[in-house]
Amino acid sequence: MKTVILCGGMGTRLREETEFRPKSMVEIGGRPILWHIMKGYASHGLNDFILCLGYRADVIKSYFFNYHLLNQDFTIRLGSPDRVSFHGNHLEHDWNITLADTGIDALTGARVKRIQPYITEDTFMLTYGDGVADVDIRKLLDFHRAHGKIGTVTGVRPPSRFGELQLESDQVVQFSEKPQVSSGFINGGFFVFNKGFFNYVSEDDTCALEGAPLEQLARDGELKVYTHTGFWQCMDTSRDLKRLRELWESGQPQWKVWR
Numbered sequence: 001m002k003t004v005i006l007c008g009g010m011g012t013r014l015r016e017e018t019e020f021r022p023k024s025m026v027e028i029g030g031r032p033i034l035w036h037i038m039k040g041y042a043s044h045g046l047n048d049f050i051l052c053l054g055y056r057a058d059v060i061k062s063y064f065f066n067y068h069l070l071n072q073d074f075t076i077r078l079g080s081p082d083r084v085s086f087h088g089n090h091l092e093h094d095w096n097i098t099l100a101d102t103g104i105d106a107l108t109g110a111r112v113k114r115i116q117p118y119i120t121e122d123t124f125m126l127t128y129g130d131g132v133a134d135v136d137i138r139k140l141l142d143f144h145r146a147h148g149k150i151g152t153v154t155g156v157r158p159p160s161r162f163g164e165l166q167l168e169s170d171q172v173v174q175f176s177e178k179p180q181v182s183s184g185f186i187n188g189g190f191f192v193f194n195k196g197f198f199n200y201v202s203e204d205d206t207c208a209l210e211g212a213p214l215e216q217l218a219r220d221g222e223l224k225v226y227t228h229t230g231f232w233q234c235m236d237t238s239r240d241l242k243r244l245r246e247l248w249e250s251g252q253p254q255w256k257v258w259r
Contacts, residue, residue: 001048001121001141003041006108006209007034007129008054013237022056024129025063026241029248032063033235034129036255038095043258044137046125047095050118052102052111061099067092109207116198126191132244132255133232135190143226144192150222151197153214156188156232185225188232196222231255 011023018026024034038049053060063070073087098118102111112126123144125137135154144152187210200213207213217223231254235241247253 001046001123001125002050002119003038003046003048003125003127004050004052004112004115004119005034005037005127005129006052006111007060008052008057008102008104008106008111009130010055011130014235014241016238017241018055020056021059022054022129023235025056025059026235028241028244029253033132033244034060036132037127037129039092039258040132040135040255041125041137042092042095046137049095050098050100050115051129052100052115054102054104054106054111057099057101064097064099103205106205107207108209109201109211109213110203110205112209113198113201113203113207119195119198122195124193124195126193127189128234130236131189131232131234132253133188133190133228134230134255134257135188135228135232137190140190140226141192144224147224149224150194150220151214151217152192152224152226154188154190155185155225155227157184157229158186158188159233185227188228190226190228 005024007022007024009023011018011026014023014026017023024037025032027033028036034051038047041047041049051060067090068074068086071090071092075085075087077083098115100115100118102114106114123141125141133154133156140152140154197213197217200217201207201209214223233240233244233247233255235244244253
């Protein structure tokens, strides 16, 4: 089964980090957030990826083309550049990655439509390249297969940006620094679709996944929600990035479901 990751965005709200690299290549703990997302899927046995590239596609292509060089010791004989011996191993040796250039200006729906030729199975995963979570991907897939509709979106409760006060009269009885929102779900990504979803998207650059395609899918009664009440965090702002880096440095990043 293919896992499609949208990683073509510029990340304008993280301009200090994305001027020379795409948002999905901003690092947490010395690794791009894209790597963290892929590790999450791979931990559930899904290691066949399609990356929808756009802004600074060359950076992502170079990273994976040179993955062995970047992640292993090696010996090279000068004058014979094809004679390289790698030492040791890394844990991503069985990943299969298709890097698809889906256009600089294309919105998310257009990017999905343009990778249709690479989808050979009836069902595929789709997510954004800027958010991490501890979603149980296998349970998500089981849920999708059980309801028989075209699409599943993972609904999440985002963390609050402000401390939450629980009061009795004017007395604070509980203070939570960054609690999860207590009610209401938002689109957290981590989609599952059947191939029929390609009928809802077009290659027009202005086709946004979150606009007409998902709206029409919902009107047709073909979109179900898998509710996730565990950890979820996007990386939209510098504040978000700071939080993710702090969690990683703490040694207890909740999205790290792999060993």
